[in-house]
Structure formats: C-alpha cells, structure tokens
Amino acid sequence: MSWFTRKDKGILTPTEAKREAPDGLWYQCPSCxxxxxxxxxxxxxWTCSSCNYHEKIGSQDYFELLFDQSRYTELDAFxxxxxxxxxxxxxxxxxxxxxxxxxxxxKDAVRTAHGKMNDVEVVVAAMDFSFIGGSMxxxxxxxxxxxxxxxxxxxxxxxxxxxxxxARMMEAxxxxxxxxxxxxxxxxxxxxxxxxxxxxxxxxxxxxxxxYAMLGDFNISEPGALIGFAGPRVIRETIGKDLPKGFQSAExxxxxxxxxxxxxxxxxxxxxxxxxxxxx
Amino acid sequence: xxxxxxxxKPIAELEAKLAEMxxxxxDNNVDVSTAAxxxxxxxxxxxxxxxxxxxxxxxxxxxxxxxxxxxxxYIEHMCDEFIELFxxxxxxxxxxxxxxxGRIGEETFMIIGQQKGRNTKQRQLRNFGMPNPEGxxxxxxxxxxxxxxxxxxxxxxxxxxxxxxxxxxxxxxxEAIARNIRDMxxxxxxxxxxxxxxxxxxxxxxxxxxxxxxxxxxxxYSVISPENCSTILWRTWNFKEQAAEAxxxxxxxxxxxxxxxxxxxxxxxxxxxxxxxxTQTVKNVxxxxxxxxxxxxxxxxxxxxIEKFSSMGVVTE
Numbered sequence: 062m063s064w065f066t067r068k069d070k071g072i073l074t075p076t077e078a079k080r081e082a083p084d085g086l087w088y089q090c091p092s093c094x095x096x097x098x099x100x101x102x103x104x105x106x107w108t109c110s111s112c113n114y115h116e117k118i119g120s121q122d123y124f125e126l127l128f129d130q131s132r133y134t135e136l137d138a139f140x141x142x143x144x145x146x147x148x149x150x151x152x153x154x155x156x157x158x159x160x161x162x163x164x165x166x167x168k169d170a171v172r173t174a175h176g177k178m179n180d181v182e183v184v185v186a187a188m189d190f191s192f193i194g195g196s197m198x199x200x201x202x203x204x205x206x207x208x209x210x211x212x213x214x215x216x217x218x219x220x221x222x223x224x225x226x227x228a229r230m231m232e233a234x235x236x237x238x239x240x241x242x243x244x245x246x247x248x249x250x251x252x253x254x255x256x257x258x259x260x261x262x263x264x265x266x267x268x269x270x271x272x273y274a275m276l277g278d279f280n281i282s283e284p285g286a287l288i289g290f291a292g293p294r295v296i297r298e299t300i301g302k303d304l305p306k307g308f309q310s311a312e313x314x315x316x317x318x319x320x321x322x323x324x325x326x327x328x329x330x331x332x333x334x335x336x337x338x339x340x341x
Numbered sequence: 342x343x344x345x346x347x348x349x350k351p352i353a354e355l356e357a358k359l360a361e362m363x364x365x366x367x368d369n370n371v372d373v374s375t376a377a378x379x380x381x382x383x384x385x386x387x388x389x390x391x392x393x394x395x396x397x398x399x400x401x402x403x404x405x406x407x408x409x410x411x412x413x414x415y416i417e418h419m420c421d422e423f424i425e426l427f428x429x430x431x432x433x434x435x436x437x438x439x440x441x442x443g444r445i446g447e448e449t450f451m452i453i454g455q456q457k458g459r460n461t462k463q464r465q466l467r468n469f470g471m472p473n474p475e476g477x478x479x480x481x482x483x484x485x486x487x488x489x490x491x492x493x494x495x496x497x498x499x500x501x502x503x504x505x506x507x508x509x510x511x512x513x514x515x516e517a518i519a520r521n522i523r524d525m526x527x528x529x530x531x532x533x534x535x536x537x538x539x540x541x542x543x544x545x546x547x548x549x550x551x552x553x554x555x556x557x558x559x560x561x562y563s564v565i566s567p568e569n570c571s572t573i574l575w576r577t578w579n580f581k582e583q584a585a586e587a588x589x590x591x592x593x594x595x596x597x598x599x600x601x602x603x604x605x606x607x608x609x610x611x612x613x614x615x616x617x618x619x620t621q622t623v624k625n626v627x628x629x630x631x632x633x634x635x636x637x638x639x640x641x642x643x644x645x646x647i648e649k650f651s652s653m654g655v656v657t658e
Contacts, residue, residue, distance in 0.1 A: 267543075271503075291505030296505050317512070319516050
C-alpha cells in the first residue's frame with residue numbers, strides 16, 4: 062500500500078496554462094545537452110562550462126567581451142544597403158533587408174568600433190551571422206574598409222571577427238568587388254606595418270575566407286569553428302564521397318598550416334592584448 | 342561537326358541552305374547569284390537580329406561555347422613567341438592555370454590565364470578550368486617574376502570557379518585567392534585583366550585585379566553562376582534564366598555599373614566563329630592599353646588601382 066493515493070488520473074493542466082521558464086533564462090548546450098543558467102553562460106563568455114562548446118555570438122557580445130568596461134565608439138553605425146541591381150528572387154532585396162533589420166535590430170552584417178582592450182587602443186570589426194547569413198555586400202565591404210582606414214590613420218591594430226557564409230548574392234558583382242576593396246585596404250595596412258589579427262569564427266566560408274579573413278598577420282580561430290572556401294555540401298557533391306570527420310574544423314585548418322593558433326574565447330581578450338603588447 | 346546552341350540553329354539552317362544552293366548551281370551549271378545574294382542578306386539580317394537581342398542567359402551559353410577560343414588559343418594567335426612556365430614551386434603544376442612570357446611585336450608580356458579543355462580527355466587534364474590553390478600560387482609566382490623583370494602582365498580569365506575539392510581545402514584555396522587579390526594591388530608593373538569567357542566569383546577575381554579590367558562582349562562576370570544562384574535562392578536549377586537576369590552579369594551590365602573598365606567587341610555571332618578576328622582584336626586592345634598605362638609611374642598605377650576598387654559598392658548613410 063502506498064502512502065499517497067492519486068485522486069485524479071493523468072495530467073490535467075491545459076497546455077496554455079503551463080508555466081514555462083522565461084526565454085533566455087536557461088541555456089542548453091547543443092553539444093553535450095548540459096543545462097546552465099544564462100548568467101553562468103555569459104560568465105563563461107558564451108561557452109559551455111562542461112564541454113567548452115563555443116556558442117555562436119554576435120557583434121554586440123564580442124564588443125562587450127573585448128572592450129574595457131564594455132565601452133566603445135561605433136563607426137558608421139547608420140550605414141545601410143542600397144539596391145543597385147534592383148535584385149529580386151522570391152523577395153525584393155530592399156524588402157528582405159527591411160525584414161531582417163526588423164528581426165535583428167541590426168543595419169547589416171558587420172559592425173565596427175574602436176575602443177580600449179586592457180588599455181590597448183584597437184579597431185574591431187565583428188560580423189553578425191543573423192543578418193542574411195553574415196553575407197558580404199557593399200555595406201560590409203565599405204564598413205571594413207573604413208575601419209581599416211581608421212586603424213591606418215590612428216596607427217592602431219585592427220581586429221576582424223569573421224562569421225559569414227560568403228558573398229551576398231543579391232549584390233552580385235558589387236558583392237564580389239568587396240573582396241577586392243577590403244584586400245586593397247589590407248595591403249595598405251600591411252605596408253604601414255600595423256598589426257592585423259583575423260579571428261575566424263563559426264562559420265567562415267566563401268568569399269570572406271578568400272579575402273580579408275585569410276589575410277591576417279595572425280589568422281586565429283575558436284575551437285571547433287567551421288572554416289573553408291567551398292561549403293561542405295558543395296565539396297561532397299563534387300567528389301561524390303563523404304567528408305572525413307573534422308574536415309574544415311579550426312583544428313583541421315591549423316594542422317594544414319593556415320592558422321596561427323586556436324584560442325578559447327575566455328582567453329581571447331588577454332591573449333590578444335599580450336600579443337599586441339609584444340608588437341609595440 | 343559544329344556544336345550549335347538553340348539560337349544559333351535557325352542561322353545554321355539558312356547557311357546550310359545557301360551552301361546547298363551553291364553546290365546545286367555548280368553541279369547543274371545554273372546561275373543562282375540573285376537568289377544566293379538574297380539568302381546571304383537575310384542570313385546577315387537574322388544574325389544581327391539574333392545577336393543584338395541576346396538574353397543574359399544566352400550570353401552565358403555563348404561564353405561557354407565549346408568552340409570558343411581559350412587562353413592558349415589567344416596566346417597562340419597573339420604572340421610571335423611564347424615560353425610557357427610551369428609549377429608553383431611548392432606542390433605541383435596546375436594544368437587549369439597556364440602562364441609564361443609571350444612576345445607581341447616588340448613587347449614582352451607575362452600572360453596568365455585559366456585553361457579549359459576541348460574534349461573529355463583535355464577537360465579532365467584542365468580540370469574544366471577550375472584551378473586548385475597551386476594554380477593561384479603559380480599565377481602569383483609568375484606575376485612577381487614579371488615585376489622583377491619589369492614586364493607588364495596580362496591575365497585572361499575563363500573559369501566556372503575555383504575548384505571546390507577536398508585537397509583544395511587542405512591546401513588553402515581561400516588563402517591562395519586572398520593573397521593573390523591583395524598582392525596584385527601592389528604590383529609595380531601594368532596589369533591588364535580580360536574576362537574572355539566565364540568569370541565566376543573568387544576563382545576569377547584571384548587573377549583579376551588590374552589597372553584595366555576588360556570583358557569580351559559575350560563573357561559573364563559575377564559572384565556566382567546563374568545555376569548555383571538559382572539553387573541557393575530558389576532551391577532548384579530551373580530558375581537559371583531568371584537568376585542570370587537578376588545577377589546582371591553581362592559585359593554591358595558590369596560596365597554600366599562601373600565594375601569593369603571596358604568591353605571588347607567580338608565577331609558577329611561570337612568569338613568562336615572567327616578566332617583570327619577575335620584574337621587580333623584582343624591583341625590590339627592589349628597593345629593600346631599597355632601604351633596608355635606605361636605613361637603612368639608605378640606609384641600612380643598602384644594608387645589608381647586601389648582607388649578604383651575601393652570606390653565600388655552602393656550604400657546609404
């Protein structure tokens with residue numbers, strides 16, 4: 062005989078009346094499924110406290126993580142996209158931009174800012190994957206170019222945080238030429254001997270990999286990030302075989318000689334400032 | 342046997358008719374000159390009409406015409422002498438990217454370009470004109486050599502894209518292209534880039550940073566091929582015509598948007614119909630452009646090159 066007897070059968074709470082944890086209070090790691098409080102997750106720089114999975118984060122999070130007291134001055138904050146080609150697929154391009162602006166609160170797929178990182182002056186450009194897959198159009202190219210101009214003018218290091226599927230098709234030829242524009246500015250930065258660190262985060266592929274992301278004096282990445290020129294699906298279709306495990310991961314790219322080091326996001330700020338201080 | 346595109350067929354039929362008429366005339370010893378002249382006139386008319394009203398997709402088809410002159414055809418027809426140079430000095434020689442010193446009259450140029458194949462065996466050898474990283478590194482090696490010996494550079498672009506393969510990734514396809522783009526901005530010698538066929542994305546741009554970037558009349562140049570664009574945006578290949586229209590990828594479009602500097606005319610009906618005329622036109626353009634560019638100092642050329650590409654893009658503030 063049990064101590065308690067159930068009076069009603071089954072669960073009677075209607076779905077609408079169910080109390081759910083408010084959005085954003087808890088985080089479940091997609092890799093090891095551990096659940097942790099968002100406060101804890103933030104404390105760990107948005108990495109999993111158990112398996113160290115690096116969650117994808119946006120420009121705002123990187124700015125807060127890197128700049129001292131989260132204080133920075135944003136550059137060209139109001140720049141947004143034109144529609145030079147009157148591009149239309151399933152949607153008109155300007156409509157797509159407007160919808161994405163509304164959804165994300167962002168103006169385009171990159172934000173640039175300058176400020177201090179452990180007292181070292183630096184310009185940071187950080188991409189947002191949530192804005193049309195972090196695709197590179199005229200705004201991305203122009204903002205990065207002007208960020209580099211700022212670094213050149215004030216002789217301070219430039220940090221690029223890439224996170225992008227590649228070029229933005231809706232700007233076709235214009236988008237392609239952003240690869241040229243950003244690389245031209247980086248050639249000037251290199252000539253002026255100003256340090257350029259390129260941090261490739263999950264994922265960095267396509268035209269971004271084939272231009273500014275791979276042109277750092279230091280190409281670095283976070284653990285497990287996907288980095289490649291062609292996407293895995295395209296390669297699989299081309300060679301007609303499954304890809305080896307770990308193919309195009311940051312660790313793979315480092316083993317093949319294209320990264321200087323992989324850094325845990327929790328150590329990112331300190332390691333970068335240590336590096337910049339050595340170069341002074 | 343000639344390969345005929347759909348819109349070439351009506352013209353070819355009339356041409357066959359004309360040939361037949363002429364043969365009959367000789368065999369039976371009759372005079373058909375009036376009828377033949379009439380037919381010839383209507384062929385000309387039809388050609389002009391067809392080729393002045395090509396859709397963007399039709400131009401893409403022309404740019405891929407299997408009988409179109411490829412890089413080595415241009416080199417053979419333009420140069421009085423050519424010494425091909427191989428290898429990237431690191432991994433391999435990439436047959437999809439060719440290059441070497443070529444003499445045109447009094448001038449020596451470093452000529453570099455992607456190379457396609459004409460039959461199955463050649464296509465395999467040339468990897469369909471899709472270079473691996475060693476191709477881009479070979480191209481850069483040759484460009485730096487041209488700079489060392491103070492010789493102008495001509496690049497001929499004709500690629501469906503950089504090769505998306507497993508080894509290409511292992512050896513840093515992205516890095517190779519990125520380095521080329523950056524380093525080409527700083528080349529002290531004149532650089533002339535000509536898109537002679539397909540100019541697909543980073544694979545094209547990797548050898549297309551120049552003081553002058555020119556396109557053949559029926560070439561295309563964009564960030565993605567119409568087929569792949571259709572696959573990504575519509576999730577099927579079937580919208581390639583629409584994608585070609587949306588991408589604005591023809592010479593006229595690209596010139597109109599100031600993304601290239603000029604258009605080189607082709608013989609009526611396309612470069613594949615008259616190699617001699619097509620290649621001579623390109624040769625003359627190269628010589629004239631070089632003459633113009635050699636008036637500038639290296640610093641002026643580099644500044645203008647950077648300035649030109651830096652001004653590309655449309656934003657609102």
